[in-house]
Amino acid sequence: MKINIQFVNMSTSETMEAYTEKKLASLAQKFEKIINVNVFFKIENNSKDKGKICEMELSVPGPRIFASSNxxxxxxxxxxxxxxxxxxxxxxxxxxxPY
Known part of the structure; x- marks a missing residue:
């Protein structure tokens, strides 16, 4: 599984990359058909409580899987x-x- 992490309009964080890779490694052990993961970290400036956005797109056989949270x-x-x-x-x- 290949992991691509991007920080959009913010500075990179090695600790955040390591944390994300650790979590994705446990995901890859459960689901072995994951080919590629694109991770995007964004910050929303006009939010009061939240504003830290994480988006992930998985390349698996079939349509891609996407999830996002704020x-x-x-x-x-x-x-x-x-x-x-x-x-x-x-x-x-x-x-x-399975065929």
Missing amino acids: EKNYELAVKKTISDLIVQLKKRKETTK
Whole structure:
């Protein structure tokens, strides 16, 4: 699995990259058909409580899977986004038929 992390209109963070890669590694152990992951970290300036946005796009066999979350910090945003991806991957796994 190839991981591409981009920070949009903000400075990069090595600790955030390491945290995201660790979480995605556990996701890859559960679902082995993941080919590529694009991760985007964004900041929303006009938000009061939230404003830390994490978007993830998975390349898997079939249509791509996308999830996004807006939380008060990036760690929560990564957790929420990955949990949304897990739900979508489980649904996809149930509908695919092994031939």
